[in-house]
Amino acid sequence: KAGVTQTPRYLIKTRGQQVTLSCSPISGHRSVSWYQQTPGQGLQFLFEYFSETQRNKGNFPGRFSGRQFSNSRSEMNVSTLELGDSALYLCASSPSIGWADTQYFGPGTRLTVL
Amino acid sequence: GEDVEQSLFLSVREGDSSVINCTYTDSSSTYLYWYKQEPGAGLQLLTYIFSNMDMKQDQRLTVLLNKKDKHLSLRIADTQTGDSAIYFCAENREGYQKVTFGTGTKLQVIP
Numbered sequence: 001k002a003g004v005t006q007t008p009r010y011l012i013k014t015r016g017q018q019v020t021l022s023c024s025p026i027s028g029h030r031s032v033s034w035y036q037q038t039p040g041q042g043l044q045f046l047f048e049y050f051s052e053t054q055r056n057k058g059n060f061p062g063r064f065s066g067r068q069f070s071n072s073r074s075e076m077n078v079s080t081l082e083l084g085d086s087a088l089y090l091c092a093s094s095p096s097i098g099w100a101d102t103q104y105f106g107p108g109t110r111l112t113v114l
Numbered sequence: 115g116e117d118v119e120q121s122l123f124l125s126v127r128e129g130d131s132s133v134i135n136c137t138y139t140d141s142s143s144t145y146l147y148w149y150k151q152e153p154g155a156g157l158q159l160l161t162y163i164f165s166n167m168d169m170k171q172d173q174r175l176t177v178l179l180n181k182k183d184k185h186l187s188l189r190i191a192d193t194q195t196g197d198s199a200i201y202f203c204a205e206n207r208e209g210y211q212k213v214t215f216g217t218g219t220k221l222q223v224i225p
Contacts, residue, residue: 042215042216042217042218043157043218045212045213045214092156092157102159105156105157106156107154107155107156108155
């Protein structure tokens with residue numbers, strides 16, 4: 001079974017731009033969660049999508065949004081980028097919602113905002 | 115508080131045992147996890163323990179849980195250079211649909 005894939009792996013943007021990141025879950029997994037990882041704040045939960053609906057949300061501003069498609073693939077969008085948005089963005093997929101099942105992480109997308 | 119705390123750095127010699135410690139926040143947490151992150155990679159689940167257990171062993175890995183002190187540890191026996199990575203503990207609070215990660219411990223294995 002193929003693992004969780006994320007595209008692109010690396011991205012460089014400038015302040016004020018917007019960015020879209022993509023995550024393809026493991027086949028059969030319906031839940032996709034997104035996390036932001038920074039040296040200062042560590043790993044922080046952004047949101048979770050299950051069956052095309054956002055089910056849980058962390059404490060991030062509205063500039064961070066996402067969606068999930070019928071094939072469970074998910075995209076995350078960040079608008080009006082700030083320097084502090086530079087981070088590794090990880091997605092994780094799971095068969096079930098939340099942490100009822102093990103979450104499997106992708107390799108991440110490294111976003112650098114200049 | 116909200117923070118799951120870990121020491122930042124641990125250095126051990128190849129062949130020795132490593133013990134990585136974690137202090138979590140909520141005594142009602144149902145599951146506690148250990149994840150490994152290698153450079154440039156995502157998180158890999160190593161093991162997890164249910165809150166009604168005191169110990170779990172899985173090959174070279176031993177997890178100890180002290181609920182009274184809200185302390186979790188991961189012991190890696192016969193540590194190898196391939197074990198060099200950052201290790202995160204995480205807690206899943208009962209009733210919550212998300213998990214809180216620790217700050218991560220960087221393990222350096224010296225040949």
